[in-house]
Amino acid sequence: MEVFQNMVTGFAIAITPMNLVLCLVGCFVGTLIGVLPGIGPAATIALLLPVTFNLPPATAIIMLSGIFYGAMYGGSTTAILVNIPGEAASAITCLDGYQMARQGRAGPALGIAAFGSFIAGTFGVFLLMLIAPPVADMALKFGPPEIFAVMVLGLTILNYLSSGSLIKAFIIGLIGLFIGMIGIDIAGIYRFTFGIPDFYDGIGLVPVLMGLFGVAEVLLNLEQIVTRHIFETRIKGLLPNREDWKRSAMPILRGSFIGFVMGVIPGPSNTISSFVSYAMEKRLSKSPDRFGKGAIEGVAGPESANNSACAGNFIPVLTLGIPTSAVMAVIVGAFIIHGVTPGPLLIKNNPDIFWGTIASMYIGNIMLLILNLPLIGIWVRVLKVPYGILFPLILLFCFVGAYANNNSLAELNVMIFFGLVGYLMKKTGFEPAPLVMAYILCPFLEEAFRQSLIKSHGDFSIFIKRPISATILAIAAGIIVLNVFSGVKQRRKSLLEKIKEED
Amino acid sequence: MKTRKQHMMMVAVWVTLSLLLTANGFAQEKFPSRPIQFIIPWAPGGGGTVNAQALQPHFEKAIGGSVQIINKPGGGGTIAWNYVANAAPDGYTVGVTNQSFILTQYTTRTGVSFKKVDPIIMVIDMPAALAVRTDAPWKNFKEYIGYAKANPGKVQMGNSGMGANYHVSALGIEMVTGVKLTHVPFKGAGPSITALLGGHVDSAVSELPTLLPYVEGKKFRLLVVGSPERNPAVPDIPTMKEEGYEQILIGAWYVWSAPKGVPKNRFQKLHDAFKAAMEAPEYRELYRKLGGVARYMGPQELPAFYEQEDRALKKIIDFSGFKPIE
Amino acid sequence: MNREKITGIFLLGLGLAVFLKSLTYPLGTLRRPGGGLFPLIASAFLMGLSALLTLQAFRGKEVDKSSQSPFFSEKEAPRRILLGFAGLLAYRYLLPVIGFAVSTAVFIFFLSRFLGRLSWGMSVVFAIITAVVSYYLFQVWLKIPMPMPYFGV
Numbered sequence: 001m002e003v004f005q006n007m008v009t010g011f012a013i014a015i016t017p018m019n020l021v022l023c024l025v026g027c028f029v030g031t032l033i034g035v036l037p038g039i040g041p042a043a044t045i046a047l048l049l050p051v052t053f054n055l056p057p058a059t060a061i062i063m064l065s066g067i068f069y070g071a072m073y074g075g076s077t078t079a080i081l082v083n084i085p086g087e088a089a090s091a092i093t094c095l096d097g098y099q100m101a102r103q104g105r106a107g108p109a110l111g112i113a114a115f116g117s118f119i120a121g122t123f124g125v126f127l128l129m130l131i132a133p134p135v136a137d138m139a140l141k142f143g144p145p146e147i148f149a150v151m152v153l154g155l156t157i158l159n160y161l162s163s164g165s166l167i168k169a170f171i172i173g174l175i176g177l178f179i180g181m182i183g184i185d186i187a188g189i190y191r192f193t194f195g196i197p198d199f200y201d202g203i204g205l206v207p208v209l210m211g212l213f214g215v216a217e218v219l220l221n222l223e224q225i226v227t228r229h230i231f232e233t234r235i236k237g238l239l240p241n242r243e244d245w246k247r248s249a250m251p252i253l254r255g256s257f258i259g260f261v262m263g264v265i266p267g268p269s270n271t272i273s274s275f276v277s278y279a280m281e282k283r284l285s286k287s288p289d290r291f292g293k294g295a296i297e298g299v300a301g302p303e304s305a306n307n308s309a310c311a312g313n314f315i316p317v318l319t320l321g322i323p324t325s326a327v328m329a330v331i332v333g334a335f336i337i338h339g340v341t342p343g344p345l346l347i348k349n350n351p352d353i354f355w356g357t358i359a360s361m362y363i364g365n366i367m368l369l370i371l372n373l374p375l376i377g378i379w380v381r382v383l384k385v386p387y388g389i390l391f392p393l394i395l396l397f398c399f400v401g402a403y404a405n406n407n408s409l410a411e412l413n414v415m416i417f418f419g420l421v422g423y424l425m426k427k428t429g430f431e432p433a434p435l436v437m438a439y440i441l442c443p444f445l446e447e448a449f450r451q452s453l454i455k456s457h458g459d460f461s462i463f464i465k466r467p468i469s470a471t472i473l474a475i476a477a478g479i480i481v482l483n484v485f486s487g488v489k490q491r492r493k494s495l496l497e498k499i500k501e502e503d
Numbered sequence: 504m505k506t507r508k509q510h511m512m513m514v515a516v517w518v519t520l521s522l523l524l525t526a527n528g529f530a531q532e533k534f535p536s537r538p539i540q541f542i543i544p545w546a547p548g549g550g551g552t553v554n555a556q557a558l559q560p561h562f563e564k565a566i567g568g569s570v571q572i573i574n575k576p577g578g579g580g581t582i583a584w585n586y587v588a589n590a591a592p593d594g595y596t597v598g599v600t601n602q603s604f605i606l607t608q609y610t611t612r613t614g615v616s617f618k619k620v621d622p623i624i625m626v627i628d629m630p631a632a633l634a635v636r637t638d639a640p641w642k643n644f645k646e647y648i649g650y651a652k653a654n655p656g657k658v659q660m661g662n663s664g665m666g667a668n669y670h671v672s673a674l675g676i677e678m679v680t681g682v683k684l685t686h687v688p689f690k691g692a693g694p695s696i697t698a699l700l701g702g703h704v705d706s707a708v709s710e711l712p713t714l715l716p717y718v719e720g721k722k723f724r725l726l727v728v729g730s731p732e733r734n735p736a737v738p739d740i741p742t743m744k745e746e747g748y749e750q751i752l753i754g755a756w757y758v759w760s761a762p763k764g765v766p767k768n769r770f771q772k773l774h775d776a777f778k779a780a781m782e783a784p785e786y787r788e789l790y791r792k793l794g795g796v797a798r799y800m801g802p803q804e805l806p807a808f809y810e811q812e813d814r815a816l817k818k819i820i821d822f823s824g825f826k827p828i829e
Numbered sequence: 830m831n832r833e834k835i836t837g838i839f840l841l842g843l844g845l846a847v848f849l850k851s852l853t854y855p856l857g858t859l860r861r862p863g864g865g866l867f868p869l870i871a872s873a874f875l876m877g878l879s880a881l882l883t884l885q886a887f888r889g890k891e892v893d894k895s896s897q898s899p900f901f902s903e904k905e906a907p908r909r910i911l912l913g914f915a916g917l918l919a920y921r922y923l924l925p926v927i928g929f930a931v932s933t934a935v936f937i938f939f940l941s942r943f944l945g946r947l948s949w950g951m952s953v954v955f956a957i958i959t960a961v962v963s964y965y966l967f968q969v970w971l972k973i974p975m976p977m978p979y980f981g982v
Contacts, residue, residue: 039973046547046574050559143703144687167882171840174875178847181868184578189864190612191854192847200578200613215917222913222944223906266697321716322697329548329693336712337556339789343716388945389955392937396963399920404973407575412921419917423910427900428836446867447690453862454687455659455703 003130010355014363019062022055023360026063027367030070034086035078037214038206038401041071041087042327049334057338058353062360064334068327069121069310069361072270073368076113076303080106081379082394084214084401088205089270089306091436092161092278094213096291096298103294106380107238112248112296113303114372115240120256120304121365124311127260128318129358135312136319139264144455145463148448149472150265151441154272156479158438160279162431163292169434172425176435179203180442198410206405207415208439210398212432215415216422218391238376240296248300251281255304262305263312266324267444270309274302275437292431311361318354320344534594534769535568542598544583546576549692550712551599554627554757557790561783566776579603579667581613588619592762594769597623600758602668605813609820610666617813620760622805623770624777627790628798629710630730630754631672632740634723636699639706644726644746647706648680655683661695661704662686666825668755669695669708671816672729674823675751676708679743699723710755711736711794729753736794752815756798758805774802832900837883844875909944916940929968929975934960 013019033044045064052060075087080097093113100109127135142150155173162169182192183202193199240248255277262273281301282291291298316322321342323329335342340350347354382390402415422432456462464470541559543551555572563570575583580603587598600620607614633644641647651658662670665688677684687704689695692713699707700722708729715736717723725740731750733742744750759777761770778799780786787797800808847868857863901907920936927935938956941947947955968975 042547043574046552046572049556050572053560140697140701143698143701167878167885171875171878171882174871174878175843177871178868178875181871185864189854191864191868192850198577198582200582201576219910219913222909223901266694316697320700322700323548323693326546326548329546330552331548333548333553333556336553336793337789339792341716341719341792344720344722345716388941388947392940392945392955393959395917395940396933396937396959400963400967400973403924403975404967406577407573407973409921409925412924416914416917416921420914428832443690449867450862451687451689454685457656457685458858 006351006355007129007359009351010357010359013058013352013356014062014359018055019059019356019360020363022059022063023066023364024367026066027070027073027364027371030067030072031074031368031371033067034071034074034076036401037078037084037086037210037397038404040206040327040405041068042330043404044071045327045330045334049330049337052334052338057335057340057350058356060334060338061331061340061353061357062364064331065314065357065361066364066367068331069307069364070368072121072307072310073114073117073372075306076117076299077110077372077375077379078397080109080113080299081383082214082390082397083217084394084398085209087270087306088209088268088436088440089274089309090303091209091213091271092274092302092433093299095161095278095433096293096295098217099292099294100296100299101383105237105294106383107376108240108244108296109299110376110379111239111373112244112300114369114376116248116252116255116300116304117307118365118369119252120259120308121311121368122362123256124260124263124308125358125361125365127308128311128315128361132315132319135264136315139266139316139324140320141468142265143466144448144451145466145469146472147265147267147444148452148463149469149476150267150272151445151448153472153476153479154275154437154441155445156476156483157276157279158434159483160282161275161433161437163289164429164431168430172430172432173434173438176438177442177445179208179435180439181446185446196410198406198408202443203414204402204405204408204411205440207402207411208418209436210402211415211418211420212422212425212435214394214398215419216426216432218394219419219423220426221387221391238380244296247296250284251277251297251301252304254280255301256308259305259308260312263309264315264324266316268440269324270306270313271440272437273305273309275433277301277305314357314361317342318346318357321346534772535566537595538569538571539566539594539773540596541570541572542583542587542596543572543574544576544580544598544600544603545574546691547574550629550710550755551601551757554599557786558626558777558780561780561786562776565779566772578613579607579611579664581607581611581615584615584620585613587760588615588762590762592764592766594761594765594773597759597761597773600760601755602671602812602816605809605816606666606668606671606820609817610825617809619763621763621765621770621802622758622760622809623774623802624781625756625758625798625800625805625808626777626781627795628730628754628756629712629790629793629795630728630734631669631708631710632714632725632728632734632737632753633676633706633708634699634714634717634725635706636702637721637724639724641726642724644741644743647726648682651682651684652680656685658682658684658706659687659704660684661698661707662688663692663695663709664688664690669753671819671823671825672708672751672753674825675753675819678819678822679749679751708753712790715794734794734796751819752812758800758808770802831886833886834883837879837886840879841876841883844872844879848872848876912943913940916944924975930960930964933963 033039045067071087075085075090076093079085079090079093080101083094083098085091085094097109158173159166159169182199184190184200190200258277259273262269278298278301281297282288285297313324313328316324317328317332323332332342340353402411405411452462463473541555543555545551559570575586583598584604587596590596605617608616635641641650660673662673670686673686689698692709695707696709696713698704714723718725725737727743727746728734728740729752781797790797851865851868851872854865855863856865916936916939920932923932934956937959938952941955942952967973
């Protein structure tokens with residue numbers, strides 16, 4: 001088979017000593033910056049690009065890609081340990097991962113995140129290898145109406161992202177939408193910016209995440225006398241046990257699949273895929289009330305999804321030269337600077353880069369697993385540090401992360417503000433996840449909506465006339481109907497029970 | 504009563520403090536003694552960053568210092584340009600400007616007048632072209648315009664943002680040919696190209712380096728180039744003048760500028776380092792492959808160039824009636 | 830006036846504010862939606878849902894368990910929260926004035942002494958070590974351009 005031949009060539013390139021070493025360097029750096037919030041893979045790859053100038057192109061790409069998917073491994077670490085997502089895609093891991101850490105189960109959480117990422121990442125690369133071109137063509141078919149449909153689908157699962165009341169989930173989601181509208185819109189007008197130039201492109205995702213998850217959590221903990229232990233001190237095992245694996249097997253599988261499919265779609269697909277995976281696992285679970293309190297499925301699914309999404313991200317880049325996100329755009333820039341033009345001819349003109357990169361992604365995933373597993377022991381020890389010393393460091397961490405994001409002091413204000421908001425939210429029964437989801441979706445949702453209407457000259461039927469968007473919207477409608485149904489069913493059940501009681 | 508020791512202490516403290524406070528005032532320091540900041544108004548990975556990265560190694564060697572590439576995206580570039588225009592004129596801050604720099608005075612409330620900066624050097628000129636897919640019904644510019652004239656508003660032109668460089672270029676095409684297109688805005692050049700690839704818009708204007716891979720991959724067909732002469736990378740594509748229309752310049756040039764008032768010797772050093780960098784063979788080779796022209800223009804001609812571009816762009820803006828809304 | 834009622838009314842007010850502000854942006858038509866349309870629709874929904882929430886609060890129906898627990902879990906809590914906030918704001922506003930390294934030291938000292946219950950001596954040591962390490966890690970090694978104070982440290 002042709003693919004097999006190509007992979008052999010690819011591996012031959014990937015296992016040369018220099019490529020192996022630099023793959024490791026990339027993965028290591030990636031993990032590091034995944035742990036550090038605010039310094040994302042895009043900025044790091046751009047920063048390290050000059051370092052690669054004297055390297056052959058294949059080696060450079062291998063190293064830089066390693067940074068990217070390495071960051072996905074690292075992002076879950078801080079999400080689990082201190083409720084701060086290192087990457088937006090790990091935000092949903094905070095929900096159950098952090099709770100597991102509070103219960104002394106940080107080890108299994110980190111472990112299942114690592115293993116799940118590995119399985120999903122490898123699965124993703126496998127698919128990338130086999131079906132890249134046809135999948136890329138399919139991705140191209142996603143124009144404004146289709147993207148709108150996908151975003152709508154994302155909104156319909158809002159209520160699964162919260163364990164509180166339905167009304168509050170939607171209210172907080174709407175607030176997330178508003179925050180997403182701050183800044184310039186596609187017609188060029190500035191909305192809700194109050195004349196602050198730093199907000200012209202929005203208030204930034206990182207400060208909002210830092211504030212809502214990190215700062216708010218610290219403030220909540222500060223209420224108690226800080227000499228008390230926030231984390232359960234008896235560490236219950238360092239790795240996932242058999243029960244954990246049993247629960248996580250299907251989520252990992254499903255997550256891998258969802259992540260890969262969504263990774264190909266342009267937009268914030270890595271993040272959305274992890275949220276969708278969470279919602280799916282909650283829906284399919286026999287005991288959904290465990291979610292939000294430390295259910296390991298809530299870690300296994302999303303972490304797998306965001307890793308296989310990385311592989312999906314590469315498909316449009318390697319086959320068509322089009323980046324679907326900011327990080328991919330930097331990688332495309334890296335190609336260009338090295339004199340390799342990414343585009344439809346990449347596989348023909350530079351097969352060594354194409355197959356070498358894919359092969360090194362397999363190796364990279366293995367390296368990352370080996371790198372992250374022993375670290376679990378160290379991370380778990382970090383939690384034993386008295387909270388009185390830990391929390392100033394956490395706050396410092398948040399500050400550096402929020403500032404480094406855009407070198408903006410105004411974003412620090414945003415972070416502090418959302419720290420307050422997050423604190424109040426927790427006190428009044430609102431959860432942050434729906435807000436984050438809506439915030440991320442909003443720009444794409446609105447942009448796609450308006451672009452579609454411009455294209456169709458105001459004709460709304462454009463969303464239904466096109467097959468892909470019609471299908472996705474139908475699924476979204478189906479989910480809404482399902483929700484209403486089960487809500488009605490619940491009400492009827494409790495009504496019947498009440499009647500029975502009164503008898 | 505203060506003892507001698509206390510007096511000495513006070514003197515020591517004052518001396519230290521004044522030294523610290525005036526450290527910056529020592530103009531005798533070697534230039535550059537700390538990294539020079541290259542401010543890029545767009546997100547990393549785009550043309551501006553690529554240009555900076557291509558210049559960086561040779562620039563550093565020529566000037567004997569290091570360079571720090573800082574991306575300050577946002578506001579259509581105005582955040583970065585405001586930053587550069589207001590930065591200390593000590594020679595440590597330079598920023599890259601292109602047509603959008605001139606445009607944002609008219610399209611946003613935060614635009615910076617080009618008179619507020621001192622242009623140092625033009626390092627690259629990337630001509631742009633009008634592209635359609637290879638399966639489009641129009642084989643050349645005449646057919647395209649003919650169809651558009653007969654069907655006003657039917658032909659969809661993707662752009663990289665309302666009021667951005669290529670949107671204005673598309674408006675310019677409307678101005679000189681008299682057609683009416685439907686402008687579909689996207690967030691940046693990348694998505695607009697993707698939309699063209701996927702068939703979601705009929706045409707798009709973008710610079711040659713971005714379009715060439717798809718032309719070679721037989722996905723796009725170029726109808727006309729936006730430079731006064733034909734481009735060596737695509738010698739078969741005519742210019743607008745050849746097609747019988749007034750030539751509007753469509754493309755992207757990069758001019759590196761500094762805040763007004765940088766001391767003459769430092770300004771000269773920056774200029775010479777940039778010049779050396781753009782003459783480096785690797786730089787030329789990179790852009791030759793991409794279809795860019797390493798066109799040089801120095802600080803003597805650049806202010807007039809800015810004025811010329813300003814006039815041309817303002818003409819189109821006035822024609823289209825585009826106004827910033829806040 | 831319990832928590833739920835206040836929350837509901839506040840959200841209602843927020844929705845109204847956004848609604849009114851959206852009206853000042855061009856609404857466009859459904860054919861060519863302008864910048865104000867989306868916020869308008871979303872804020873309308875928000876007002877509707879928060880009205881519902883407020884109504885339920887006034888009728889005494891409990892939407893969830895959050896209002897059952899007391900607002901502040903301990904007596905000392907409000908003071909500590911305020912201190913925490915003061916610390917955050919102080920750090921943020923000190924940064925451009927005295928630079929990253931010194932501000933960090935002050936910040937860490939303040940937090941660990943007044944909220945972390947570390948002794949004076951330990952707080953100082955902790956603050957200095959953290960500030961020095963962060964300076965080298967973030968400003969020198971990772972080259973993040975931190976806010977520079979007047980006298981360039």
